[in-house]
Amino acid sequence: MRRIVRIASWLYALAVYGFIFLPVVVLVLFSLQATSFPIPPFTGPSLRWYDAVLSDTRLTSALLNSLLVASISSLAAVALGFLSAWGFARFVLPGSGLLRGLITLPLTVSYLIIGMGLLVLFNWAGVPKSLLAAGIGHVVINLPLCFAIIYSQMGDHQINIERAARDLGAPEWKVLLLITVPVMAPAIFAGFFLSMTFSWDEFVISFLLTRFDTTLPVEIWNLLRSGLNPKTNAVGSLVFAVSIVLVVLFELTLLRRRKA
Amino acid sequence: MTAPLVDIDSVSHRFGQQTVLKNVSLKIEPGSYTILLGPSGSGKTTLLSILGGFVTPSEGKVFIRGVDCTSVPPAKRPTTTVFQDYALFPHMSVGSNVGFGLRMQGVDGATRAARAREALALVGLASSFDKKPHQLSGGQRQRVALARALVIEPAVLLLDEPLGALDLKLRRQMQDELKAIQKRVGTAFIHVTHDQEEAMALADHCVVMNDGRIEDEGPPERVYARPATRFSATFMGESTILAGTVTEASDRTSTVATPVGPVSLPSALPQGSAVGLAIRPEHLVLGAAGGGVRLGSAEVSDVVFQGSFKRVLAVSVEDPSLQFIARLPASAAVQPGDTVAVSCDTDQIILLTD
Numbered sequence: 001m002r003r004i005v006r007i008a009s010w011l012y013a014l015a016v017y018g019f020i021f022l023p024v025v026v027l028v029l030f031s032l033q034a035t036s037f038p039i040p041p042f043t044g045p046s047l048r049w050y051d052a053v054l055s056d057t058r059l060t061s062a063l064l065n066s067l068l069v070a071s072i073s074s075l076a077a078v079a080l081g082f083l084s085a086w087g088f089a090r091f092v093l094p095g096s097g098l099l100r101g102l103i104t105l106p107l108t109v110s111y112l113i114i115g116m117g118l119l120v121l122f123n124w125a126g127v128p129k130s131l132l133a134a135g136i137g138h139v140v141i142n143l144p145l146c147f148a149i150i151y152s153q154m155g156d157h158q159i160n161i162e163r164a165a166r167d168l169g170a171p172e173w174k175v176l177l178l179i180t181v182p183v184m185a186p187a188i189f190a191g192f193f194l195s196m197t198f199s200w201d202e203f204v205i206s207f208l209l210t211r212f213d214t215t216l217p218v219e220i221w222n223l224l225r226s227g228l229n230p231k232t233n234a235v236g237s238l239v240f241a242v243s244i245v246l247v248v249l250f251e252l253t254l255l256r257r258r259k260a
Numbered sequence: 261m262t263a264p265l266v267d268i269d270s271v272s273h274r275f276g277q278q279t280v281l282k283n284v285s286l287k288i289e290p291g292s293y294t295i296l297l298g299p300s301g302s303g304k305t306t307l308l309s310i311l312g313g314f315v316t317p318s319e320g321k322v323f324i325r326g327v328d329c330t331s332v333p334p335a336k337r338p339t340t341t342v343f344q345d346y347a348l349f350p351h352m353s354v355g356s357n358v359g360f361g362l363r364m365q366g367v368d369g370a371t372r373a374a375r376a377r378e379a380l381a382l383v384g385l386a387s388s389f390d391k392k393p394h395q396l397s398g399g400q401r402q403r404v405a406l407a408r409a410l411v412i413e414p415a416v417l418l419l420d421e422p423l424g425a426l427d428l429k430l431r432r433q434m435q436d437e438l439k440a441i442q443k444r445v446g447t448a449f450i451h452v453t454h455d456q457e458e459a460m461a462l463a464d465h466c467v468v469m470n471d472g473r474i475e476d477e478g479p480p481e482r483v484y485a486r487p488a489t490r491f492s493a494t495f496m497g498e499s500t501i502l503a504g505t506v507t508e509a510s511d512r513t514s515t516v517a518t519p520v521g522p523v524s525l526p527s528a529l530p531q532g533s534a535v536g537l538a539i540r541p542e543h544l545v546l547g548a549a550g551g552g553v554r555l556g557s558a559e560v561s562d563v564v565f566q567g568s569f570k571r572v573l574a575v576s577v578e579d580p581s582l583q584f585i586a587r588l589p590a591s592a593a594v595q596p597g598d599t600v601a602v603s604c605d606t607d608q609i610i611l612l613t614d
Contacts, residue, residue, distance in 0.1 A: 160345055167334040169335045
């Protein structure tokens, strides 16, 4: 009886992980297809479709655009998130609870609504559809995340450390730069890498807010409109690989903090 | 007479509705070791925060070296603080921690390192220059915090319960070191504690605080031997306190009626006034070979052996609400249940008029 339960639980775990990872495995597998259709039987392995992706300037420039938007919007989100977290943690503000709620509110709003809202707003303000507009959209979705991560790590135990720095003659900006930022570095990096991950494969906002220069997910969508081929698998696998790297970096920074 | 180094002038402070300091005035002399002693909630830490510039008092002024520092921020005043949790910068080496204050003053790297090394040598940690704070023990962190605060040569060093987080043995050892370091550098130290033994061991000047007020201040010997108030008689060491009323008064002596009988004292007191008579445990005599003043008899309720002495609690037969606290030699043969005569010498009685 006990053995049956054990086997059943293994099967269940296998089914769950299979459900989650099988599509990815299929995607990666058929990106190595040697023939023109990403359907069984598997004819690879071959890197011809990766070659095709890297020689497609539309895809490579979209990839660079994505990296640019992800890194700059994440920097902005983490900087703003850090400053707001510090402000809320260190100063008594009127209606602090309400304001904190408002900052994290975008986490609960769908990307579609945020994207449409920004589209209407930018239209009205005369900001053209561009990578900048998409980047601002990514700051909007990632700032609450960075704020929440950094604020949760900003405990009272750092107050005395900041006080000590002030006591030893540090002006406020040096306290922030030399003490608070390094002490908070794990949370700041975690916020940054998570923002990068989200910005990197974000589609809806980029789709609504860019036109000629666009990000990789939007370019992949363009590609998909002409039907499936192993090239889309290859580019999808590349996106997945970068996401994995970012998530691993995020986990590592969190892990290092716990050890310290 | 020279001006005091620190002059706290009629300082009061409120947190919301609660008044935590009530019209406190205090002068600190250069080179002195001052202890602010009191229970939690007595306002001693708030007073220290006001000195350090972390709190601006609701009323009153603070002068340091004759300059009004009442609302000068911590960075700009000649004080440094050793925090209770040490507040070392965890991401910096011990050497960078100690050199931080000098760095903020714009001192160049080589001089900074040399002076940080000197300061670390002063606290006996010369070899820890390149270590990180988390590699050090509690006592060592404490010393780094001390070196970091001393290296910029403050006018006054403020210590907020600096020994509170250490175990008893280490605390006594650090206590001796603190005193030695203070003598060597000659900086005025102001040290907050609730440990009266620490206060007696370290202080040149002991300030007993309670409920936002200074109850008593002076050399610890004086505060112990002649406490000014009932509170300081019980907080700075223990005392048995007899309540009494002055029944007879002449110009040299008075007689005080107490629950254990009349006691005559060699001082002039207004007739009819209520007074307290405090007696230190080591001055109470239990048994036949008594002192000059008879204090009735008492039944021993508890005997606690404490190594070099026995602490004895005895309930007065004449007034069961009165408990005598006595300290007898370790060899004394007393048992709970014994009834003994209680007495003391006239000149050991501390008169409290508050």
